[in-house]
């Protein structure tokens with residue numbers, strides 16, 4: 086199984102943390118979503134976030150992607166704090182992070198290939214050719230090599246999501262955020278996307294933070310599962326233990342409902 | 345450059361012109377609002393012989409300048425009072441716009457409403473007057489209001505056919521006293537003072553009726 | 556002299572008039588377009604001051620009639636020591652007035668691009684300028700074209716104002732022909748038809764632009 090992959094485990098030194106949440110509070114008005122949240126993700130680790138609807142899983146990923154700002158506390162990425170930084174420095178922090186959205190969010194004004202090459206060319210300064218080569222490799226990886234010159238609107242949801250994954254990977258992020266990336270898909274398209282993600286988990290040592298209701302997938306790729314409730318982590322552990330013998334009653338109830 | 349004394353002297357004349365401007369706007373709007381509705385309803389006539397010529401007239405009138413329409417009618421209908429010509433032509437021109445507004449409003453009334461009227465065997469008059477129009481018109485009131493504001497700001501065109509509305513008076517006063525600065529600045533200020541609150545009101549109404 | 560002979564004889568000056576009218580329309584529209592974007596973007600600025608200023612400029616030029624603006628520029632501005640040639644007055648007035656209306660179009664179209672698109676650009680670490688130019692604007696502009704077209708036609712319909720400030724536009728030329736022939740009916744009819752044709756041609760161009768933009772978004776025929 087992937088989690089036992091020794092090559093990857095040893096390549097990660099125990100001190101290098103990819104993500105640190107330090108006493109993070111997020112409020113919308115007087116509704117506290119995250120309540121002095123603490124957790125760490127090591128480099129190369131695959132972490133799945135689970136928890137009831139509204140528990141703040143999406144909020145955590147959006148905070149990391151700088152789409153939201155923390156109310157209190159500090160988030161660190163690769164040891165660098167970035168909460169409350171101005172836009173210029175936020176961009177430096179964002180360099181390490183990529184995100185795949187529930188609704189794909191492909192750019193309708195660009196063909197598939199351009200969706201993938203645009204940011205590498207504009208942001209990383211790659212040449213068009215380099216970027217295109219990288220994009221074609223990635224399209225190959227997600228099984229869409231023949232769709233490079235198609236409009237995203239002409240693709241199925243599953244295909245669009247695989248393009249979105251390729252687009253995120255083209256930026257070579259250290260950390261990949263995945264927010265329920267299969268939940269907008271028709272059931273028969275889910276497997277194709279999950280397979281792509283499994284391949285990526287196997288082939289790279291990218292850090293993954295993943296929100297999903299696909300427990301089988303979570304079990305396959307995760308090193309650790311974090312259970313959220315009431316704005317905090319109430320339990321965490323390797324998926325084998327979490328899914329078979331959860332300690333916390335809330336976790337038991339939650340898993341009982343979804344498994 | 346700017347003389348308060350001159351400005352104060354010109355104000356009564358310009359305000360008198362403003363009265364004519366308001367009158368022309370009010371009556372012109374009335375023409376536009378009534379005629380627009382008639383055109384919109386006729387646009388749903390069962391026969392092409394009504395719909396197509398109507399469409400052509402609407403297209404033609406609304407893509408040609410109102411100033412030339414005013415001129416043409418004024419020159420071709422001597423003896424008619426210029427203010428009357430102004431009100432009718434302006435109203436007619438804007439009726440082409442308001443008819444589109446009504447049309448959109450009528451189109452937005454759900455099919456079910458027509459079907460319900462048929463199911464109750466309401467006569468066409470009652471279907472229109474009692475069911476469709478009340479629903480259609482309510483939603484388009486802000487859009488109509490915005491056209492009234494537009495028309496208000498186009499009333500100066502009436503000065504080309506010698507109607508003594510506000511800008512005509514301002515121009516007159518400006519040239520008589522060589523006080524264009526005062527005259528046109530006052531006219532601009534009056535337009536702003538009158539139209540800004542009105543368009544705010546329309547925006548509020550739009551939000552209110554959106555729900 | 557029959558109207559037709561006179562008409563044919565004055566075709567060169569009519570053609571001159573059409574050119575002036577079209578020139579004023581296009582220059583005015585160009586200025587309006589630039590101002591639409593400047594004011595429309597400023598209206599979405601993060602800074603309250605910039606937003607407030609844009610709002611004030613827009614409300615001012617929308618609220619004071621185009622007619623008055625033009626006359627102010629033509630008659631009052633020289634008193635301040637700035638004398639513009641009449642055509643420049645007209646272009647400036649058209650640009651400012653329709654630019655104010657156009658900025659609302661730009662603002663609305665930008666606001667209509669789904670927020671998720673913006674989020675995706677952040678996730679790809681694009682700069683604010685890249686986000687706007689590469690992703691948001693290309694999606695917003697096909698939506699702007701129909702309302703822009705309406706404004707363009709309205710601008711065109713305002714151009715007879717040129718004849719009131721001594722520019723020899725098409726209205727002026729046809730008026731000359733009218734007094735020469737005494738045939739008011741024919742002269743005005745021809746003038747209206749010329750305007751109708753111009754409006755139609757502009758609409759066709761704008762429809763073409765819209766189809767182009769939509770095709771790039773994969774919405775039209777591929």
Ligand SMILES: Nc1ncnc2c1ncn2[C@@H]1O[C@H](COP(=O)(O)OP(=O)(O)OP(=O)(O)O)[C@@H](O)[C@H]1O
Pocket residue numbers: 113118136137138139140141142143144145
């Ligand atoms: N922009 C916002 N304004 C106000 N409240 C918000 C906003 N975004 C999220 N929330 C609230 O924050 C809470 C956490 O939302 P979040 O989307 O993070 O939950 P989630 O765990 O991802 O839930 P789900 O499983 O349904 O996706 C919810 O109660 C939500 O209503």
Ligand SMILES: [Mg+2]
Pocket residue numbers: 142143144265
């Ligand atoms: Mg969520």
